Amino acid sequence: MTLEINSIKKKFDEHVAVDGISLKVGKGEMFGLLGANGAGKTTTFRMILGLLDPTEGSVTWGGERITYKRTHLVGYLPEERGLFPKLTVKEQLLYLMRLKGMKKPEIIKEMRTWLERFQVPEYENKKVEELSKGNQQKIQFMAAVLHKPELLILDEPFSGLDPVNSDMLKKAVLDLQQSGTTIVFSSHQMSNVEALCEDLIMLKRGRPVLQGSLKEIKRSYGMKSISIRADYKLDFLQSIPGVLSLEETKDGAIVKVENEKVGEEVFRMISEKGFVRKFEIEEPSLHDIFIDKVGGDADE
Numbered sequence: 016m017t018l019e020i021n022s023i024k025k026k027f028d029e030h031v032a033v034d035g036i037s038l039k040v041g042k043g044e045m046f047g048l049l050g051a052n053g054a055g056k057t058t059t060f061r062m063i064l065g066l067l068d069p070t071e072g073s074v075t076w077g078g079e080r081i082t083y084k085r086t087h088l089v090g091y092l093p094e095e096r097g098l099f100p101k102l103t104v105k106e107q108l109l110y111l112m113r114l115k116g117m118k119k120p121e122i123i124k125e126m127r128t129w130l131e132r133f134q135v136p137e138y139e140n141k142k143v144e145e146l147s148k149g150n151q152q153k154i155q156f157m158a159a160v161l162h163k164p165e166l167l168i169l170d171e172p173f174s175g176l177d178p179v180n181s182d183m184l185k186k187a188v189l190d191l192q193q194s195g196t197t198i199v200f201s202s203h204q205m206s207n208v209e210a211l212c213e214d215l216i217m218l219k220r221g222r223p224v225l226q227g228s229l230k231e232i233k234r235s236y237g238m239k240s241i242s243i244r245a246d247y248k249l250d251f252l253q254s255i256p257g258v259l260s261l262e263e264t265k266d267g268a269i270v271k272v273e274n275e276k277v278g279e280e281v282f283r284m285i286s287e288k289g290f291v292r293k294f295e296i297e298e299p300s301l302h303d304i305f306i307d308k309v310g311g312d313a314d315e
């Protein structure tokens with residue numbers, strides 16, 4: 016089945032939260048939704064899930080709208096995490112997964128598999144309020160995937176996780192994708208998006224500012240990043256037209272330039288000045304592109 020979003024728009028009174036998003040995500044694909052705070056990511060997710068109606072446009076999964084009758088097909092990790100603090104992990108998951116139509120023995124079996132996988136089998140009978148934030152997040156993730164949804168929506172799944180837990184979750188997400196789950200996720204952490212998704216959309220104040228495959232976006236983006244090592248100060252490069260930024264490192268600098276031509280000019284200038292130990296032009300990171308397109312609101 017395919018997730019299809021056609022020119023959706025969402026207005027809250029006069030405020031336009033989402034405007035003109037169209038995309039398609041096929042079975043087993045992983046799609047990234049990026050944007051600064053307030054860009055419209057959560058509103059888009061709510062429209063996908065049928066929790067909000069678009070003011071204009073349509074969202075379908077396999078040609079049909081997602082309604083409460085189809086919630087067993089969908090898993091959702093909401094940004095505002097919501098577990099019952101006084102229930103144990105087992106009670107919690109039994110309650111939530113029964114709502115998705117699962118039977119008790121199956122829920123217990125899946126729960127134990129996931130608790131083992133997340134290296135916390137001893138949490139089965141612990142109350143949620145006794146767990147750390149990061150471990151609560153693992154339980155919340157389990158509540159989104161235990162019923163094996165076809166479509167998985169993850170709103171900021173990695174926020175608040177330490178590097179070990181973040182890697183563990185990343186691996187779980189990749190395995191789900193490999194087993195055919197269609198995944199749409201949002202993240203402020205560009206490194207996670209680079210590691211996980213093939214296709215993405217970048218939003219700014221509700222509108223798409225960039226869309227396509229990660230590889231193509233990076234390849235065709237004019238901006239380049241140059242890594243230089245030299246034994247003399249490089250700050251004079253800042254005056255070259257087309258140099259966007261210069262960040263000094265311990266033995267050189269990282270210079271962002273508008274395009275490769277400007278990079279050649281930078282090379283000419285430093286080779287006139289003296290010996291160049293290293294000069295490497297690279298494609299920009301997604302982080303660089305995000306800052307360039309959306310402004311300085313990125314989280315890292």
Ligand SMILES: Nc1ncnc2c1ncn2[C@@H]1O[C@H](COP(=O)(O)OP(=O)(O)OP(=O)(O)O)[C@@H](O)[C@H]1O
Nearest residue numbers: 027030032050051052053054055056057058059094
């Ligand atoms: N129920 C609502 N009523 C009025 N305005 C809303 C409502 N929900 C969202 N908005 C507004 O819509 C815009 C988009 O919000 P949204 O929560 O979708 O952003 P986001 O990209 O998920 O942001 P964040 O990264 O901070 O979670 C914001 O300006 C927000 O204030």
